[in-house]
Amino acid sequence: MSPMSNANPMAATELSPFVYWSQTKDTLLLKVDLKDAQGVIAEFTPTTMSFGANGHGARGRNAYKFQMRFFQPIDDETATFTVTDHKIELLIHKAEPAWWVRLVATPQKPHWLRVDFDRWRTEDDAELNEPARDVREDYVEEYNNLQKQEIGYVRENAKKVYLIIYNLAMFVGYLHILIIMGVLYIRDGPDSIKHTYEYVGTSFKFVQLMQYMEVMHPLFGYTKGSPLVPFFQISGRNFVLFLMIEMEPRMHAKPVVFYVFIIWSLVELVRYPYYVSQLLKRENGLLTWLRYTIWIPLYPMGIVCEGVILLRSIPYIEETKRFCVDMPNKWNSTFDMVLFVKVYLLLLALPGSYLVMSHMSKLRVKKLGRGRAKPKIK
Known part of the structure; x- marks a missing residue:
């Protein structure tokens, strides 16, 4: 049986807009390519972001959404977004000033995520050494599915x-x-x-x-x-x-x-x-x-x-x-x-x-x- 046979059939119906990102040492700027967006929702935690909106994107007027886990923690209390007629811009401050080697935690970049070359900045002569990461945090859904297969349920944190x-x-x-x-x-x-x-x-x-x-x-x-x-x-x-x-x-x-x-x-x-x-x-x-x-x-x-x-x-x-x-x-x-x-x-x-x-x-x-x-x- 192929790995895709256990995938959620509803996932295929979810549409993700194109997202263009750029950075400075202190901030991240995300540009969501949606026109005439309505019902925009952006939820942040120190490590994740969830986005949803109705608008005109690459697949016409539809409901678009995406989720991502950031490469490093952000300051979710100061994250904001602005809606215009042609796009949604999200301004996110990094928890610690640093140049990131990528935006998302996983090495595999989502197909809808692209670099905003018009705004792109880099740190010349910088050594961007990637720190050790916890695979369970980078692949949350895959880890939860593995728990369901092995023990029949997902262990929840006692605090949660x-x-x-x-x-x-x-x-x-x-x-x-x-x-x-x-x-x-x-x-x-x-x-x-x-x-x-x-x-x-x-x-x-x-x-x-x-x-x-x-x-x-x-x-x-x-x-x-x-x-x-x-x-x-x-x-x-x-x-x-x-x-x-x-x-x-x-x-x-x-x-x-x-x-x-x-x-x-x-x-x-x-x-x-x-x-x-x-x-x-x-x-x-x-x-x-x-x-x-x-x-x-x-x-x-x-x-x-x-x-x-x-x-x-x-x-x-x-x-x-x-x-x-x-x-x-x-x-x-x-x-x-x-x-x-x-x-x-x-x-x-x-x-x-x-x-x-x-x-x-x-x-x-x-x-x-x-x-x-x-x-x-x-």
Whole structure:
């Protein structure tokens, strides 16, 4: 039996566009030869790239896609692409400045990959010694097929299995909260709003505390990035949930609690399935678009709701003196919680919202592109 007899029959129907590449010591520039491209998706990891789009290429107007494993690691956080009428250009920064002997990990170059001689640069008098490589990483699909033939299944990394279970569990948790809120609203109408915290407050506190696992993940190397970003994001929510709502019973029946729970839950109902799809390497264009678009209406509404909760809590704190420290005391110091909340509210409304919006906007550009360029006027 020939080696091709075990090939996936669907693979033959997948079309790959022509890709032209060039490099500098610090960057890679890929030009995808597709005209009038729509639905462009480019996903990056430190070692791989997955691309998909509908456009007019070498085989006419079709859906085109390709995957590649890079010769060396890249900085996937800064990789971006730009869509124009005649092509898609991808700008990728190398993790370490160096001249690569080739773009892909495998010595065999894909038939659709070509050198962009118009932009090609080389390092004169450089000795490009190829480092030792792991064949299992260079030939991922072939290695997985070999495992299936030998042991009947593909061994999954324990970290990957844990992350899939964690993200699925968090998705189920937030879905459970939204379903309860929806059922109560259908049954009791607007009267159910004031009972929101009574019914789902405990569940919401549990899932919010569980989110601190996302601070631990980068510390243990399960995910990339800094633990400070998830720490401040999660702590900001928990400050509102535990100190402003949980500690003041009079806040439990406020309608704003109902609205902020819906907004927070909707964000997570998209975020966690997106993470699962990335772990399983099952790209979903709609899910990716929702992940990097749904924040546009939800984040401003969430910030407004959190601001309202903080404002409504100030009179209660002034009345109860909760969390306030007055002189004299053994620490010989004071703390005015009312002033702290006012400063926190100011930071949330101005620099905080700007930083969050700009960060998400950059991620959206990276994942979905800058959009179609306007034609030049001659």
